[in-house]
Amino acid sequence: MSVAGINVLVDETRARMAEADKPLLSVRGVSAYYGSIRALKAVDIDVNEGEIVALIGANGAGKSTLMMTIFGQPQAREGTITFAGQDITRLPTHEIARLNLAQSPEGRRIFSRMTVRENLQMGAAVNGGKHFAEDLERMCVLFPRLKERIDQRGGTMSGGEQQMLAIARALMSRPRLLMLDEPSLGLAPLVVKQIFSTVRELNRTEGLTVFIVEQNAYHALKLAHRGYVMVTGAVTMSGTGQALLDDPQVKAAYLEGGQH
Amino acid sequence: MAQGSTIGRVAPTVAARRTSALPEMVKDAALFALVTLGLAIPVVAYRTDLGQGTGLELTGRWGLVAGLCAAVFVLRLAQRLVLGEVSRRRDIRTLAEADSKAPARLARPGRIIGPLTLGIALTLPLLAAFGSGSLSEGRYWIDLGILILTYVMLGWGLNIVVGLAGLLDLGYVAFYAVGAYSYALLSTVFGLSFWICLPLAGLFAAAFGVLLGFPVLRLRGDYLAIVTLAFGEIIRLVLINWVDFSGGSAGLSSIPRASFFGIPFTAGEGGFASTFGLTFNPMHRVVFLYYLILVLALITNLVTLRMRRLPLGRAWEALREDEIACRSLGIDTTMTKLTAFALGAMFAGFAGSFFAVRQGFVSPESFNFLESAIILAIVVLGGMGSQLGVAVAAIAMVGAPELLRNLGFLKAVFGEGFDPNEYRLLLFGLAMVAMMVWRPRGLISERTPSVRLGARAR
Ligand SMILES: Nc1ncnc2c1ncn2[C@@H]1O[C@H](COP(=O)(O)OP(=O)(O)OP(=O)(O)O)[C@@H](O)[C@H]1O
Numbered sequence: 001m002s003v004a005g006i007n008v009l010v011d012e013t014r015a016r017m018a019e020a021d022k023p024l025l026s027v028r029g030v031s032a033y034y035g036s037i038r039a040l041k042a043v044d045i046d047v048n049e050g051e052i053v054a055l056i057g058a059n060g061a062g063k064s065t066l067m068m069t070i071f072g073q074p075q076a077r078e079g080t081i082t083f084a085g086q087d088i089t090r091l092p093t094h095e096i097a098r099l100n101l102a103q104s105p106e107g108r109r110i111f112s113r114m115t116v117r118e119n120l121q122m123g124a125a126v127n128g129g130k131h132f133a134e135d136l137e138r139m140c141v142l143f144p145r146l147k148e149r150i151d152q153r154g155g156t157m158s159g160g161e162q163q164m165l166a167i168a169r170a171l172m173s174r175p176r177l178l179m180l181d182e183p184s185l186g187l188a189p190l191v192v193k194q195i196f197s198t199v200r201e202l203n204r205t206e207g208l209t210v211f212i213v214e215q216n217a218y219h220a221l222k223l224a225h226r227g228y229v230m231v232t233g234a235v236t237m238s239g240t241g242q243a244l245l246d247d248p249q250v251k252a253a254y255l256e257g258g259q260h
Numbered sequence: 261m262a263q264g265s266t267i268g269r270v271a272p273t274v275a276a277r278r279t280s281a282l283p284e285m286v287k288d289a290a291l292f293a294l295v296t297l298g299l300a301i302p303v304v305a306y307r308t309d310l311g312q313g314t315g316l317e318l319t320g321r322w323g324l325v326a327g328l329c330a331a332v333f334v335l336r337l338a339q340r341l342v343l344g345e346v347s348r349r350r351d352i353r354t355l356a357e358a359d360s361k362a363p364a365r366l367a368r369p370g371r372i373i374g375p376l377t378l379g380i381a382l383t384l385p386l387l388a389a390f391g392s393g394s395l396s397e398g399r400y401w402i403d404l405g406i407l408i409l410t411y412v413m414l415g416w417g418l419n420i421v422v423g424l425a426g427l428l429d430l431g432y433v434a435f436y437a438v439g440a441y442s443y444a445l446l447s448t449v450f451g452l453s454f455w456i457c458l459p460l461a462g463l464f465a466a467a468f469g470v471l472l473g474f475p476v477l478r479l480r481g482d483y484l485a486i487v488t489l490a491f492g493e494i495i496r497l498v499l500i501n502w503v504d505f506s507g508g509s510a511g512l513s514s515i516p517r518a519s520f521f522g523i524p525f526t527a528g529e530g531g532f533a534s535t536f537g538l539t540f541n542p543m544h545r546v547v548f549l550y551y552l553i554l555v556l557a558l559i560t561n562l563v564t565l566r567m568r569r570l571p572l573g574r575a576w577e578a579l580r581e582d583e584i585a586c587r588s589l590g591i592d593t594t595m596t597k598l599t600a601f602a603l604g605a606m607f608a609g610f611a612g613s614f615f616a617v618r619q620g621f622v623s624p625e626s627f628n629f630l631e632s633a634i635i636l637a638i639v640v641l642g643g644m645g646s647q648l649g650v651a652v653a654a655i656a657m658v659g660a661p662e663l664l665r666n667l668g669f670l671k672a673v674f675g676e677g678f679d680p681n682e683y684r685l686l687l688f689g690l691a692m693v694a695m696m697v698w699r700p701r702g703l704i705s706e707r708t709p710s711v712r713l714g715a716r717a718r
């Protein structure tokens with residue numbers, strides 16, 4: 001991790017941390033609807049600068065919906081979402097993305113006809129590709145697999161490689177907050193470990209703030225500083241990662257079958 | 261992607277195909293013949309003639325039916341024998357490549373065909389003149405070149421909308437019409453010269469592109485196709501019915517002809533020939549028009565190639581793949597779509613004003629749905645996004661029927677009145693079926709990455 005850009009990043013991050021004690025991302029009383037179905041019920045969530053926050057919950061709990069609502073699609077019908085002190089509740093998605101908020105969406109959604117390099121370029125488009133060469137270098141260090149396959153078409157890569165690409169693409173915009181939706185989906189345990197340790201590393205060395213949605217509750221809570229539990233559209237529990245891991249209810253509902 | 265799927269095939273398939281036995285092929289061919297028989301009985305077997313009396317007489321044509329069935333049988337058998345061998349070889353080759361773990365190598369047919377086509381295009385008037393003895397006798401070829409290049413340009417323009425941005429537009433000819441009528445009206449009513457009208461026509465067409473773009477922003481696929489189809493028809497119907505404005509179905513005539521940057525192609529004093537000390541030849545104008553459309557087409561191509569490397573062009577391609585991902589990467593999908601529509605329409609507008617200046621006459625009949633379909637077919641056959649593929653497809657789709665007309669033996673076979681142009685749609689159909697069988701993703705399906713290691717510009 002001895003790339004020149006990182007020091008700069010760390011400095012920038014420190015400067016921002018001094019900027020305010022307020023959380024970087026704050027979701028307050030947010031409800032979202034699909035037609036008349038209320039998919040989010042007055043959700044409150046905070047993500048502080050420099051933190052890793054995990055959101056766990058069963059299938060259909062509304063985790064992905066929350067991530068998409070933060071990104072403005074569907075828009076929250078009630079409540080407010082603020083990012084870095086700015087109200088983003090009513091902003092269109094592409095403008096939110098330009099505020100240094102990056103997302104690796106559920107199902108990866110990489111551009112399959114484009115090469116790895118072009119995918120990364122799309123990720124850098126937000127800031128006009130200013131630091132493209134430098135950041136490309138960085139991604140190649142973080143994910144050596146991508147370096148090997150830099151001119152391969154995205155769609156022909158394995159699931160794990162595609163997930164790495166999705167994360168790398170999100171990182172190319174130099175986000176203040178990285179949101180990951182189920183990065184472990186369909187991946188071998190070893191690859192999941194790799195990806196999670198990369199995220200941890202980014203958080204430690206660069207102070208990257210991460211909001212991660214996961215089915216894989218054990219790994220996610222191990223990784224996270226704090227966690228939230230969502231049940232049918234409402235947040236029912238929150239606490240430090242370790243506290244949630246030790247909680248008997250969480251254990252029963254999400255950690256059955258032991259530690260993966 | 262095509263590579264991914266072929267690599268996936270495993271060795272047993274190859275072995276199995278090799279042993280695919282002759283009796284099985286014969287059975288298969290017999291089945292084809294049987295189906296042909298079933299189709300032929302109601303369609304071919306009896307001809308109805310007016311009889312002596314009032315009724316119709318049936319004339320049996322069983323010999324013809326038998327001939328058809330036999331032909332299908334033989335052709336199918338030959339197809340199985342030849343294609344079986346070809347695809348077996350291809351499989352072996354693909355496997356060898358997969359084994360060697362070579363990084364996905366890109367087929368680049370453009371390396372030879374591209375420059376070759378360009379070379380021929382640049383020298384066509386010369387080739388035609390030498391080939392047929394004199395410039396005037398080569399006129400047929402130059403005219404054909406102009407026709408093909410017009411479609412190449414339209415294909416490249418539509419390629420921006422359909423091939424790159426993935427917005428299925430069935431009404432593209434509307435913008436061609438806007439360009440043609442822009443020039444026709446501006447030059448006849450206001451007396452503006454072609455070189456002023458050309459950019460204006462492009463602007464008008466682009467404005468219409470945005471006009472169409474707005475209502476269809478939320479539509480994709482089938483719905484978009486239907487609305488654009490309707491848009492094309494609306495423009496045509498307006499041109500037919502707004503007689504005061506557009507001359508109705510009679511069209512507009514006596515549109516000023518092309519001049520050499522203000523110098524007319526006339527015989528007398530001050531004409532092109534006398535200004536440049538040449539002997540007057542009406543072919544000068546034709547050759548000028550040829551190079552005009554060639555330059556316009558090449559500009560279309562260069563702009564597209566350049567756009568593909570710019571953020572906007574890459575956003576088009578990303579949009580085609582995943583709109584949601586685009587938005588979450590900060591791409592304004594509204595602007596992206598509108599610019600694709602506008603730019604595609606602009607090139608159609610240029611082509612349209614070229615059409616008007618060449619013909620000296622425009623009427624709504626030149627802009628019917630069939631034209632849109634032909635242009636779309638060119639883009640699809642070309643491989644949706646491949647510049648070279650579009651050019652090759654345009655040559656095949658527009659040039660082939662013309663060339664067939666010249667083949668004397670066809671007349672000998674099909675009778676004196678045979679006009680291949682009447683079979684154009686049949687040719688389209690055949691070409692489409694052939695494509696579906698052999699190249700389901702278009703002539704050149706491999707997308708060329710816009711950035712590659714080492715060589716940046718390409
Ligand atoms: N576009 C949509 N239209 C209607 N209902 C939707 C839509 N998207 C999601 N839902 C519904 O909203 C609820 C929450 O879905 P969501 O995708 O947020 O769940 P999730 O917690 O991410 O689940 P998973 O872990 O399976 O990804 C589900 O009941 C789902 O059926």
Ligand SMILES: [Mg+2]
Pocket residue numbers: 063064065106181182
């Ligand atoms: Mg989900």
